Amino acid sequence: MSVSPVPAVDLGVFVERLRASGCVFAEDEAELIVGTARDAAEVAAMVEQRVAGLPLEYVVGWASFCGLRIGVDAGVFIPRRRTEFLVAEAVKVTAPRDVVVDLGCGSGALGAAVAAEREVSLYAADIEPAAVRCARRNLAPYGGTVYGGDLFAALPARLRGAVDVLLANVPYVPTDEIRLLPPEARLYEPHVTLDGGPDGLATLRRVAAGAVEWLAPGGHLFVEMSEWQAPVAHAVMTECGLDAEIVTDDDLGATVVHGIRPGAGRAAGTRGG
Template identity: 60%
Template sequence: MTDPTLVARLRAAGCVFAEDEAELITAEATSAAQLESLVRRRIGGEPLEQVLGWAAFDGLRIAVEPGVFVPRRRTELLVREAAAILSEGDTVLDLCCGSGAVAAAVHARVPGVAVFAADIDPAAVHCARRNVPGPGAVFEGDLYSALPRELMGRVDVIAVNAPYVPTEAIDLMPPEARLHEPTVALDGGEDGLDIQRRVAEQAPEWLAPGGDLLIETSRRQAPVTVEIMETCGLVARIVRSEDIDATIVIGSVAR
């Protein structure tokens, strides 16, 4: 039975699902000292997933290290749509990969795909190498500049959860994200779409004939994301899931 005192401490700290969190933290601890350390970290505002060391994502446990972007459930739409396009032997790139959750989940859904991932944040790259299958599959650097040139023109799906929060809205985010996740994983520039523009601009060079670029965005930003892709020569459409409040835009290269 979970210690009611622990539940009360978490609830007092503002944890809405205090009972569930107490159970998870207790299960993760191997000693009383470690339990207290984990509880103090959570009470201090650290995201639960960073405290536990993992996040539940698309049926997987994704390793999440301190200071690394925590994968959100809404990003599972990106995984589902990418997996629906891919077949065994295809190549998928998880760009702005963070923990590598998208690459790992796509690989689990479509065994036999070749997965690659890249991020500019060294901490994210370190974490992603724990999650993304295959040695040498995760690269550190700024978007496509991180990738080996032999991938150019051979990628069937580029799946991207680029930062899309407008700069002025960063201060309005919950402290868990604002204080414990890297700004580079959140800040998308003045309108939130600066990184999306850079991704879309070079995507046709990296996609195989008939390939697809999938970008997570917000419902409000989606029409502009469509315009960005169309300006880059892609045929774009919006996919929306009300169940998980998720929006992505898919841009396709003509065959």
């Protein structure tokens, strides 16, 4: 198997350029850029983009997520490492041939990661056209179908009451706190992918309200929240008719709220291996 040659560059020069601009992991970033670029000129251009503040994932065009290389276009939400915990929890209850929906999918990273572990019928939706285009590329290897539109309204009616696993990494940053986010998120990622309304739970409330109608009996909903928001999200799911639990991962600093539609469906309330 042939390997593309690494561009002939002085890596140290670029490391110093990145470090001077404030990049904490300058060596790692320089190596990623060199490994992605096609020639020395492109390396230099990518380094300048990074120095100017563009997120590294936009510079190289991909993000590492659950061991996968997920394509990420400018203007599309960048998958976070902590969200790998949500995927791990979802995989536990996902069986072959399950109907899996990645709602508000962004790049489609969650759906791709679950489909890489289980052979499923995969669907996704996002309101942002750039995200839809990006997710279609990322989910094509898994036979995934991506729709454009607002949450459940984007999905075909035939999925109503048939979804086994619903992944919904919806915005949960309170509006007034967006200004406190790191510049890479605040300045470059679309605010619609970050802004969760006054308390950060506006979109979650909409998802929870529709989940009982769209989930199959025994179907699962997974959302990511901050630790302080999780009890409120748990209460929202319960009020909407779901059985709910909060699960955490201290190593990743991740909190997931897991809802289950009551009923006699496959693996209702159980966790598989």
